[in-house]
Amino acid sequence: MATAVQPVVERENYLNSNYGIKSWLLTTDHKRIALLYLFSITAMFWLGGFFAMMVRLELLTPAGDLLTSDTYNKMFTMHGITMVFFFLIPSVPAVIGNFVIPLMVGAKDLAFPRLNLASWYIYMIGACLALYGFLFGGVDTGWTFYTPFSTAYSNTHVVTVALGIFVVGFSSIFTGLNFIVTIHRMRAPGLTWSRLPLFCWSNYAASLIMVLGTPVIAITLLLVAFERLFHIGVFNPALGGDPLLFQHLFWFYSHPAVYIMILPGMGVISEVITCFSRKRAFGYEFVALASIAIAVLGFLVWAHHMFVAGISMYSALVFSLLSYFVAIPSAVKVFNWTATMYKGSVRYDTPMLYAWGFIGLFTIGGLTGVFLASLGIDVHVTDTYFVVAHFHFVMVGGMVVAYLAGLHFWWPKITGKMYPEAPAKLAALLTFVGFNLTFLPQFVLGYMGMPRRYHAYPPEFQVLNVLSTAGASVLAVGYVLPMIYFLWSLRYGEDAGPNPWNAVGLEWMTPSPPPTHNFDETPVVTWEAYDYEHQPQEEITVGH
Amino acid sequence: MWKNFPLFPERASALAAQVDGLYFFLVAVSAFFTVLIFLTIFVFAIKYRRENHPHPSHIEGSLPLELTWTLIPLGICMIFFAWGSLIYFQEGRPPRGAMEVYTVAKQWMWKFEHEGGQREINTLHVPLGRDVKMIMSSQDVIHSFFVPAFRIKQDVLPGRYTSIWFHPTKTGTYHLFCAEYCGTQHSGMIGEVVVMEPAAYQAWLTTGGTSGTLIASGHQIFTQMGCETCHRSDTQGRGPNLAGIYDKPVALEDGRSVMADENYLRESILNPAAKVTAGFKPIMPTYQGQISEEDLAAVISYIKSLSQPQTSTTSTKEAAETGNRE
Numbered sequence: 001m002a003t004a005v006q007p008v009v010e011r012e013n014y015l016n017s018n019y020g021i022k023s024w025l026l027t028t029d030h031k032r033i034a035l036l037y038l039f040s041i042t043a044m045f046w047l048g049g050f051f052a053m054m055v056r057l058e059l060l061t062p063a064g065d066l067l068t069s070d071t072y073n074k075m076f077t078m079h080g081i082t083m084v085f086f087f088l089i090p091s092v093p094a095v096i097g098n099f100v101i102p103l104m105v106g107a108k109d110l111a112f113p114r115l116n117l118a119s120w121y122i123y124m125i126g127a128c129l130a131l132y133g134f135l136f137g138g139v140d141t142g143w144t145f146y147t148p149f150s151t152a153y154s155n156t157h158v159v160t161v162a163l164g165i166f167v168v169g170f171s172s173i174f175t176g177l178n179f180i181v182t183i184h185r186m187r188a189p190g191l192t193w194s195r196l197p198l199f200c201w202s203n204y205a206a207s208l209i210m211v212l213g214t215p216v217i218a219i220t221l222l223l224v225a226f227e228r229l230f231h232i233g234v235f236n237p238a239l240g241g242d243p244l245l246f247q248h249l250f251w252f253y254s255h256p257a258v259y260i261m262i263l264p265g266m267g268v269i270s271e272v273i274t275c276f277s278r279k280r281a282f283g284y285e286f287v288a289l290a291s292i293a294i295a296v297l298g299f300l301v302w303a304h305h306m307f308v309a310g311i312s313m314y315s316a317l318v319f320s321l322l323s324y325f326v327a328i329p330s331a332v333k334v335f336n337w338t339a340t341m342y343k344g345s346v347r348y349d350t351p352m353l354y355a356w357g358f359i360g361l362f363t364i365g366g367l368t369g370v371f372l373a374s375l376g377i378d379v380h381v382t383d384t385y386f387v388v389a390h391f392h393f394v395m396v397g398g399m400v401v402a403y404l405a406g407l408h409f410w411w412p413k414i415t416g417k418m419y420p421e422a423p424a425k426l427a428a429l430l431t432f433v434g435f436n437l438t439f440l441p442q443f444v445l446g447y448m449g450m451p452r453r454y455h456a457y458p459p460e461f462q463v464l465n466v467l468s469t470a471g472a473s474v475l476a477v478g479y480v481l482p483m484i485y486f487l488w489s490l491r492y493g494e495d496a497g498p499n500p501w502n503a504v505g506l507e508w509m510t511p512s513p514p515p516t517h518n519f520d521e522t523p524v525v526t527w528e529a530y531d532y533e534h535q536p537q538e539e540i541t542v543g544h
Numbered sequence: 545m546w547k548n549f550p551l552f553p554e555r556a557s558a559l560a561a562q563v564d565g566l567y568f569f570l571v572a573v574s575a576f577f578t579v580l581i582f583l584t585i586f587v588f589a590i591k592y593r594r595e596n597h598p599h600p601s602h603i604e605g606s607l608p609l610e611l612t613w614t615l616i617p618l619g620i621c622m623i624f625f626a627w628g629s630l631i632y633f634q635e636g637r638p639p640r641g642a643m644e645v646y647t648v649a650k651q652w653m654w655k656f657e658h659e660g661g662q663r664e665i666n667t668l669h670v671p672l673g674r675d676v677k678m679i680m681s682s683q684d685v686i687h688s689f690f691v692p693a694f695r696i697k698q699d700v701l702p703g704r705y706t707s708i709w710f711h712p713t714k715t716g717t718y719h720l721f722c723a724e725y726c727g728t729q730h731s732g733m734i735g736e737v738v739v740m741e742p743a744a745y746q747a748w749l750t751t752g753g754t755s756g757t758l759i760a761s762g763h764q765i766f767t768q769m770g771c772e773t774c775h776r777s778d779t780q781g782r783g784p785n786l787a788g789i790y791d792k793p794v795a796l797e798d799g800r801s802v803m804a805d806e807n808y809l810r811e812s813i814l815n816p817a818a819k820v821t822a823g824f825k826p827i828m829p830t831y832q833g834q835i836s837e838e839d840l841a842a843v844i845s846y847i848k849s850l851s852q853p854q855t856s857t858t859s860t861k862e863a864a865e866t867g868n869r870e
């Protein structure tokens with residue numbers, strides 16, 4: 001006997017509770033704001049990627065034959081600015097952090113939901129200012145804006161773009177403020193600091209840097225604007241200023257900024273490694289404290305960007321020593337993640353593949369940072385492709401990989417759908433291979449002496465440049481695939497259920513997608529972090 | 545290495561082998577730890593995969609392990625730190641008696657002036673086996689003097705002198721690159737360093753087409769621009785006698801004492817009110833905008849030569865601080 005098929009009534013969740021553009025643009029729901037950010041930073045990622053493509057295409061041949069010098073200089077500048085300020089810095093905090101942190105602590109929302117929305121609007125205003133500068137002439141100072149070139153010699157939209165970065169900095173500050181207060185004040189009953197997921201610890205540490213460091217770049221860029229517009233001598237020696245003062249001020253923020261970028265990514269890795277090893281994090285306290293140590297020590301090393309800039313030898317000595325100290329907590333994390341897998345029960349799902357990619361590539365990136373901290377080596381390789389390779393290893397091989405790991409891990413929670421596993425694994429493999437092919441040759445190029453920001457180069461550097469561009473093409477495919485299958489999954493993906501990974505964490509104890517108010521009842525936490533010991537062993541059946 | 549597909553720069557200075565030695569050590573240690581971590585993850589991923597190992601063991605951590613993998617990397621890092629610092633300090637202390645070459649960097653070319661007055665653009669001729677010290681300034685933005693074959697690099701700043709030294713050990717022609725982004729033709733601001741046998745270098749010097757040595761032209765400018773009016777060689781002048789002041793401490797009106805290095809001399813010409821010698825009034829006019837970088841280098845050369853016989857108290861501290869902030 002056939003039974004009548006009952007129509008499925010879609011449960012109310014944050015996506016369908018309200019329709020219409022106003023309900024999105026005026027939302028204060030942290031989950032919707034996370035999606036607004038997802039949309040924005042994805043667009044900026046593709047823009048930054050376009051600039052990178054122009055750079056790599058030009059570098060296929062030794063002569064500067066694809067673009068004029070000025071255009072090329074604008075391409076690498078805009079690539080750096082877009083990727084650093086408009087993609088990497090917001091990526092994990094504003095997308096994943098915004099979505100997941102209130103869920104992880106058992107709260108209904110962040111501490112200041114309207115401030116959260118404001119931070120997205122501020123991001124958009126900053127992005128529009130920068131885009132205006134990019135489209136109507138561009139900027140060619142390098143993302144580092146060194147003076148007096150940026151204040152007195154460049155003929156491009158320096159002030160407009162600098163203002164765009166100034167504005168977007170406030171978006172960062174407000175997000176950081178929101179996270180700090182939320183984590184301090186809105187944890188569910190029983191959720192002590194030592195039971196907090198490591199993702200919260202990492203984002204907390206990054207938030208400290210965001211709040212303390214970002215004001216410095218804001219003031220620095222304002223001073224650049226004043227010097228450029230009103231000829232007030234701050235950095236230009238011809239006006240009585242000091243070019244090194246700019247560098248100290250700029251790097252005082254921009255070095256900690258790299259830890260703003262990487263710490264949230266490290267938080268993702270902690271979540272993924274524990275879930276797919278089904279074990280609590282090895283050395284939880286050490287990993288948590290390492291995050292704080294990185295944040296603190298990160299403020300003490302800025303002049304390692306200035307070893308050949310004209311600082312005193314004794315100054316350089318101190319900053320070199322401190323730079324070694326800041327490397328150690330990152331190493332401690334890598335060892336702890338590896339040890340977490342020991343005698344675990346390991347699954348090869350896509351987030352885990354990305355996590356392994358992160359550990360491998362971040363290790364290489366971090367070790368090459370150790371090369372750079374060594375004064376005698378730095379003199380030779382600073383301002384060459386060695387540095388370019390180093391920071392792409394940590395930022396792309398590390399951070400972007402971690403971001404992708406997080407997107408895949410929490411996608412089912414965010415959308416209620418599973419992404420398709422087979423193309424996802426393929427994309428992970430392509431990004432790993434493409435990435436290595438792009439950036440490993442650059443270490444060799446750097447030691448050989450190829451300077452960075454070169455439009456044309458001596459012919460003996462060509463083979464390695466061609467390899468690098470080939471790798472970039474593979475990497476691009478690896479990035480396009482998730483765009484396609486994530487969108488595909490929205491319509492055709494399997495329904496995910498509340499906990500497709502059988503993970504431990506408050507965010508997995510609410511439906512996917514979550515209701516607007518997150519939890520029907522405030523949870524009470526009585527278990528330690530990553531309590532996989534007491535998590536029932538169910539087979540993961542979804543999406544495989 | 546292979547001519548058409550080189551993977552390593554040539555070694556043409558005394559320093560290069562030392563830098564490479566540290567580099568190879570770093571590569572070896574990094575490769576070791578990278579392989580260690582890759583292999584460990586690989587082994588754990590296979591040995592403990594869910595099909596093989598369905599029940600995870602519950603391990604919290606291990607203090608001895610944490611201490612080990614904190615302290616051992618720290619110890620290794622201290623070796624890198626010490627070794628790298630030793631090389632850096634060597635680079636920062638040019639030996640006495642180094643041959644000096646004044647360098648002016650400008651968008652987008654390198655201008656060199658040898659002691660004998662020989663001028664070159666973008667190509668620098670130096671003799672094999674002699675210490676060479678570059679005293680450099682920029683006419684506009686920050687540039688950076690980079691010779692990969694020597695493993696040296698130093699930013700060249702507007703408004704002050706920085707210096708770098710090297711000791712060429714192999715004849716040949718080597719790339720010179722500008723390594724600090726400086727605008728449109730940054731990648732065109734390249735040149736060559738030509739290391740010649742001493743005899744060939746001497747021969748080259750005579751073809752330099754000079755209008756006199758740097759010191760001689762400096763003396764001429766010193767007279768022409770009226771410096772001699774106040775800075776007389778007796779003690780009757782309105783300004784201090786400059787004989788013997790280079791590389792010695794100078795007592796200032798406000799009680800401070802500073803070393804009279806190249807940057808001090810430069811500042812005293814371009815911004816005389818900044819540091820007034822004790823016992824004198826701040827009446828010297830500024831020459832900012834009235835003297836080119838090349839002429840400034842010549843005048844400073846001349847003033848330095850007034851100290852020539854008295855090298856016995858020249859300190860290596862001066863050499864160290866030439867590239868440094870005051």
